[in-house]
Amino acid sequence: MEIPYVIGIDMGGTNTAFGIVDRRGDIIFRSSISTVGYTRGEDYVEDLGNAINDLITYNNLAGLIKGIGMGVPNGNMNDGTIEKAANIPWAKTVVVPLAAMITQKTGLPCGLTNDANAAAMGEMAYGVAKGIKDFIVITLGTGLGSGIVSNGHLIIGHDGFAGELGHIRVVRENGRLCGCGRTGCLETYASATGVARTAREILELHPDKKSILREITLSPITSKDVFEAAKSGDEVALEIFNFTGRILGEAISDFIAFTSPKAIILFGGLANAGNFLTAPLKKAMNDHVLSIYQGKTEILVSALNDAEAAILGASALAWES
Amino acid sequence: MEIPYVIGIDMGGTNTAFGIVDRRGDIIFRSSISTVGYTRGEDYVEDLGNAINDLITYNNLAGLIKGIGMGVPNGNMNDGTIEKAANIPWAKTVVVPLAAMITQKTGLPCGLTNDANAAAMGEMAYGVAKGIKDFIVITLGTGLGSGIVSNGHLIIGHDGFAGELGHIRVVRENGRLCGCGRTGCLETYASATGVARTAREILELHPDKKSILREITLSPITSKDVFEAAKSGDEVALEIFNFTGRILGEAISDFIAFTSPKAIILFGGLANAGNFLTAPLKKAMNDHVLSIYQGKTEILVSALNDAEAAILGASALAWES
Numbered sequence: 331m332e333i334p335y336v337i338g339i340d341m342g343g344t345n346t347a348f349g350i351v352d353r354r355g356d357i358i359f360r361s362s363i364s365t366v367g368y369t370r371g372e373d374y375v376e377d378l379g380n381a382i383n384d385l386i387t388y389n390n391l392a393g394l395i396k397g398i399g400m401g402v403p404n405g406n407m408n409d410g411t412i413e414k415a416a417n418i419p420w421a422k423t424v425v426v427p428l429a430a431m432i433t434q435k436t437g438l439p440c441g442l443t444n445d446a447n448a449a450a451m452g453e454m455a456y457g458v459a460k461g462i463k464d465f466i467v468i469t470l471g472t473g474l475g476s477g478i479v480s481n482g483h484l485i486i487g488h489d490g491f492a493g494e495l496g497h498i499r500v501v502r503e504n505g506r507l508c509g510c511g512r513t514g515c516l517e518t519y520a521s522a523t524g525v526a527r528t529a530r531e532i533l534e535l536h537p538d539k540k541s542i543l544r545e546i547t548l549s550p551i552t553s554k555d556v557f558e559a560a561k562s563g564d565e566v567a568l569e570i571f572n573f574t575g576r577i578l579g580e581a582i583s584d585f586i587a588f589t590s591p592k593a594i595i596l597f598g599g600l601a602n603a604g605n606f607l608t609a610p611l612k613k614a615m616n617d618h619v620l621s622i623y624q625g626k627t628e629i630l631v632s633a634l635n636d637a638e639a640a641i642l643g644a645s646a647l648a649w650e651s
Numbered sequence: 652m653e654i655p656y657v658i659g660i661d662m663g664g665t666n667t668a669f670g671i672v673d674r675r676g677d678i679i680f681r682s683s684i685s686t687v688g689y690t691r692g693e694d695y696v697e698d699l700g701n702a703i704n705d706l707i708t709y710n711n712l713a714g715l716i717k718g719i720g721m722g723v724p725n726g727n728m729n730d731g732t733i734e735k736a737a738n739i740p741w742a743k744t745v746v747v748p749l750a751a752m753i754t755q756k757t758g759l760p761c762g763l764t765n766d767a768n769a770a771a772m773g774e775m776a777y778g779v780a781k782g783i784k785d786f787i788v789i790t791l792g793t794g795l796g797s798g799i800v801s802n803g804h805l806i807i808g809h810d811g812f813a814g815e816l817g818h819i820r821v822v823r824e825n826g827r828l829c830g831c832g833r834t835g836c837l838e839t840y841a842s843a844t845g846v847a848r849t850a851r852e853i854l855e856l857h858p859d860k861k862s863i864l865r866e867i868t869l870s871p872i873t874s875k876d877v878f879e880a881a882k883s884g885d886e887v888a889l890e891i892f893n894f895t896g897r898i899l900g901e902a903i904s905d906f907i908a909f910t911s912p913k914a915i916i917l918f919g920g921l922a923n924a925g926n927f928l929t930a931p932l933k934k935a936m937n938d939h940v941l942s943i944y945q946g947k948t949e950i951l952v953s954a955l956n957d958a959e960a961a962i963l964g965a966s967a968l969a970w971e972s
Binding site for chain 2: 414462463464478480481483485486487488489490491492493494495497498499500501502503510511512580583584585587588589590591592618620621622623626
């Protein structure tokens with residue numbers, strides 16, 4: 331009998347959510363524990379493992395779980411470790427063999443990778459990349475993450491850390507300062523924070539331009555604010571999306587020359603802006619892509635539920651185990 | 652019994668050279684036919700197939716050949732076709748199923764790919780990439796070609812045309828015009844013709860700078876000229892390599908964020924400049940690479956004989972068949 335279920339774990343800085351997932355991508359049971367408050371990886375795994383074992387036992391699913399997949403900040407898919415994770419105290423300075431520890435505690439095979447790679451696996455197993463063997467998922471959140479799939483396999487690189495397309499340098503002169511310490515990285519432009527920076531720049535540079543975004547003064551401008559403003563026809567908001575789409579589209583024209591993907595899949599808050607973002611993006615991509623690739627690569631927006639995508643993506647790893 | 656030999660075919664615009672290759676990468680017999688003078692692919696394959704069959708028969712190797720690999724301009728590895736090959740009259744406007752035609756004529760399985768992908772396969776089978784599963788070969792000839800290997804497999808993309816890193820745009824404002832019709836492509840800087848353009852630019856921009864390269868007036872400056880001048884301490888020649896190495900090194904720092912390769916392998920005339928090119932290249936790469944990749948990727952120069960590499964690379968495809 332084919333084992334019908336897998337478990338997906340989404341380990342965030344605050345919360346660790348997990349669920350039991352079937353082959354169609356439905357999360358049939360779910361639970362969570364806090365990620366904070368642990369100083370040792372062993373204690374975290376003890377509590378997480380107990381919570382997982384409880385969820386399985388309580389629902390009478392012992393023996394029906396194929397394996398566990400985890401989406402983990404700075405997760406190394408090659409060896410199942412977590413390292414240099416800035417927001418996880420017990421994995422900040424040491425390399426922790428997290429997957430092996432979970433397996434020891436639960437008796438189930440466990441694989442892990444970073445969030446963006448998990449998103450790519452999720453799209454392939456349950457989402458818009460079903461049946462597509464060459465694609466790139468770009469996650470547009472606070473930063474820009476990416477998962478690259480070539481011929482049906484994630485590209486993970488010799489060290490497990492391939493696919494940091496947010497840190498491709500798209501502006502080489504006077505580029506924006508990035509959290510990584512370098513300048514001009516794609517994620518300083520194409521991400522939620524990038525959009526907020528663009529908004530501030532345009533508003534400050536053109537004090538004459540009218541915009542409802544000027545009314546947002548107490549908190550940073552979000553990509554949702556810009557989306558709402560764009561919907562009401564606000565010209566500055568449209569300019570922000572045009573600029574963001576153009577930078578991302580030009581970068582994608584370079585990405586295509588790398589792996590020649592059939593599709594680029596956008597995921598995350600900013601992707602919800604739909605045509606406001608994808609129209610200028612597609613134009614820039616088509617204007618700049620090498621002629622042999624012209625018209626071959628689709629821009630798709632993820633259809634996975636934002637709240638479920640991280641668990642689903644992580645769970646997709648376990649089908650491969 | 653393991654079949655001991657393969658055939659590699661290097662199809663150039665002028666000449667088609669081929670050889671029978673053993674597992675160590677020694678070309679034990681070789682021959683060639685002209686590539687020019689054919690208006691129909693059928694006629695070319697007829698003559699090439701006969702020449703191959705003759706070489707096999709003459710050397711009593713019937714039954715000892717595992718297969719044939721071809722390096723072909725605009726070769727599509729996915730389906731074994733050649734298309735839009737500017738210098739091949741019979742494959743300029745139509746898609747020709749070249750691999751299948753060779754198989755029909757010789758009775759041997761045949762695979763094909765472009766030159767740079769063949770170079771990557773050759774490095775993995777016989778060269779400095781032996782035992783390395785994640786690397787990028789960059790061929791520095793008239794243009795810049797690339798073959799990307801991830802987890803031991805060539806990345807060929809959904810259409811068979813992945814890996815055109817020569818057309819990654821490294822200068823987005825006022826970049827050099829490229830043969831592809833776009834501007835700022837990497838190969839307009841890092842290639843033999845790129846070096847010649849850089850030489851001319853520096854000499855024209857600084858009429859005061861002394862250089863033995865000024866004495867080359869009747870023909871374009873070659874990368875060998877610049878190499879010879881650099882060896883004699885010519886400052887303009889050193890400046891040319893510094894500029895070229897810096898542009899290529901910065902580009903490589905972005906490539907690393909894509910597939911996280913263990914090695915970048917340089918091949919072709921310009922790569923023979925050794926440290927003059929690789930020293931500024933490594934500095935730029937290290938200065939610009941994301942910290943998680945720092946110090947992990949080696950820059951290697953191909954050790955394959957220039958005259959044999961194309962046949963060897965093509966032949967490597969056949970071991971996989």
